[in-house]
Amino acid sequence: MDFSWPQEYLDYKARVAAFATAELSGESRENDATQTFPRHLWEACAAFGIQGLSLPKAYGGKLEEVDFMRALLAMEALGYGCTDNGLAFALNAQMWTVQTPILHFGSEAQKQKYLPGMAAGKIIGAHALTEPEAGSDIMSMQLAAVKAEGGYRLTGTKHLITLAPLADVVLVFAKTNPKLGGWGISAFLVDRGTPGFTTSDKMDKMGMRSIHIGSLHFDDCFVPADALVGGEGLGFSIMNHSLEYDRCAILASQLGAMERQLDGAIKFARERKQFGKSIGSFQAVSHRIADMKLRLETSRLLLYKTAWLKQRGDAARLEAALLKLQLSEAFVASSLDAVRTYGGGAYLGNGGVERDLRDAVGGVLYAGTSDIQKNIIAKFLGL
Amino acid sequence: MKELITNYIINEIHGGDPDLEIAPEDDLLGSGLLGSMEMMRLVEHLEQTYNFRVAPQDMAIENFMTIEAMTNYVTRVTA
Numbered sequence: 001m002d003f004s005w006p007q008e009y010l011d012y013k014a015r016v017a018a019f020a021t022a023e024l025s026g027e028s029r030e031n032d033a034t035q036t037f038p039r040h041l042w043e044a045c046a047a048f049g050i051q052g053l054s055l056p057k058a059y060g061g062k063l064e065e066v067d068f069m070r071a072l073l074a075m076e077a078l079g080y081g082c083t084d085n086g087l088a089f090a091l092n093a094q095m096w097t098v099q100t101p102i103l104h105f106g107s108e109a110q111k112q113k114y115l116p117g118m119a120a121g122k123i124i125g126a127h128a129l130t131e132p133e134a135g136s137d138i139m140s141m142q143l144a145a146v147k148a149e150g151g152y153r154l155t156g157t158k159h160l161i162t163l164a165p166l167a168d169v170v171l172v173f174a175k176t177n178p179k180l181g182g183w184g185i186s187a188f189l190v191d192r193g194t195p196g197f198t199t200s201d202k203m204d205k206m207g208m209r210s211i212h213i214g215s216l217h218f219d220d221c222f223v224p225a226d227a228l229v230g231g232e233g234l235g236f237s238i239m240n241h242s243l244e245y246d247r248c249a250i251l252a253s254q255l256g257a258m259e260r261q262l263d264g265a266i267k268f269a270r271e272r273k274q275f276g277k278s279i280g281s282f283q284a285v286s287h288r289i290a291d292m293k294l295r296l297e298t299s300r301l302l303l304y305k306t307a308w309l310k311q312r313g314d315a316a317r318l319e320a321a322l323l324k325l326q327l328s329e330a331f332v333a334s335s336l337d338a339v340r341t342y343g344g345g346a347y348l349g350n351g352g353v354e355r356d357l358r359d360a361v362g363g364v365l366y367a368g369t370s371d372i373q374k375n376i377i378a379k380f381l382g383l
Numbered sequence: 384m385k386e387l388i389t390n391y392i393i394n395e396i397h398g399g400d401p402d403l404e405i406a407p408e409d410d411l412l413g414s415g416l417l418g419s420m421e422m423m424r425l426v427e428h429l430e431q432t433y434n435f436r437v438a439p440q441d442m443a444i445e446n447f448m449t450i451e452a453m454t455n456y457v458t459r460v461t462a
Binding site for chain 1: 395410412413418419420421422423424426427430436439440441442443444447448
């Protein structure tokens with residue numbers, strides 16, 4: 001067993017962290033307060049090559065083939081350097097739940113139409129799965145795609161969709177044959193401006209406020225047959241395939257955020273004086289920070305193991321569930337510990353510490369709640 | 384292989400239910416014999432048992448709707 005990384009990977013990770021620190025963090029507080037999406041930062045990420053990390057060179061990436069471990073380290077570094085956790089979250093959402101499904105399941109025409117533009121930051125894509133009555137129970141989705149002359153007619157609503165108000169194209173899951181249950185779900189690419197397809201305004205939310213979420217409405221919306229991704233009935237496979245990549249990469253950015261948070265807490269605990277001493281010299285504080293370090297490193301091990309399995313092409317369903325549960329809950333716990341360490345200043349919003357806490361809460365809900373992750377773990381244990 | 388899959392579903396997913404009968408042509412997901420998570424667990428069991436990987440594009444109704452279809456698919460890709 002070898003836990004080391006190739007030096008070139010670490011060098012790249014350092015370059016991403018430096019880029020994110022210098023270019024992506026200056027507006028975080030204001031964009032959070034005003035719920036402003038930083039389009040220019042999205043484009044700066046594309047120019048640096050972030051969105052292209054999930055694509056081979058033929059479709060806008062920098063490398064001949066996707067290197068998932070390298071991409072994972074880059075997303076970790078992005079989370080470390082970029083204090084806007086929402087931006088890192090949304091980048092990951094597009095990269096792994098829109099670009100990756102198109103890359104693996106899409107037609108050549110679909111790849112050419114969307115992927116280079118997404119890599120260049122010119123096209124924004126959203127992944128649309130959740131519905132008002134189908135959250136954790138996703139197989140009960142109601143959005144219908146009925147076959148019509150030359151294509152399909154979509155009717156229904158998607159809900160809580162990241163980037164929905166901004167997206168140029170959505171990868172939407174719909175039932176093409178309700179009688180077949182999970183096998184009757186298909187995926188379609190629908191462009192903004194398609195008659196019968198509208199999106200809501202951005203919704204107010206607790207955290208990751210720079211990234212807009214909203215609803216999609218399909219009212220007898222006709223899409224041509226070539227909007228279908230991968231063939232009828234492949235929706236179940238498409239959603240499962242992308243979820244493990246998505247969980248790894250989004251959580252990598254959260255891991256980076258946890259490391260940034262830990263470094264900040266250590267620095268603060270050394271500098272802040274009370275009762276004539278640094279507060280870090282009090283065990284009540286230092287033990288809390290030790291807990292943060294333990295959560296960070298146990299999460300890191302699970303993350304790297306899961307990513308390693310994915311890189312090898314192995315199944316990582318149980319590991320991905322363990323990782324999602326551990327890391328998202330650890331981020332909430334460590335964010336609260338960071339607030340306790342910083343004290344009243346953090347509560348007032350200084351330094352972004354409370355923003356991390358608000359952002360972290362979303363992690364125990366999206367892409368499968370913590371309860372759902374426990375269900376998956378239990379199922380894989382034969383319970 | 385049909386027997387192995389049937390036994391796995393009965394013993395590992397349905398707790399050895401003695402009254403459960405599954406025919407090779409039964410729709411596993413559609414009939415509720417398997418939920419989506421159990422289906423993924425069964426797929427992982429097949430991958431480990433027969434030392435192969437199900438390509439994402441193959442995870443489709445024609446290959447996994449029934450025990451019969453699974454048997455045919457695994458036999459074909461592992462040949």
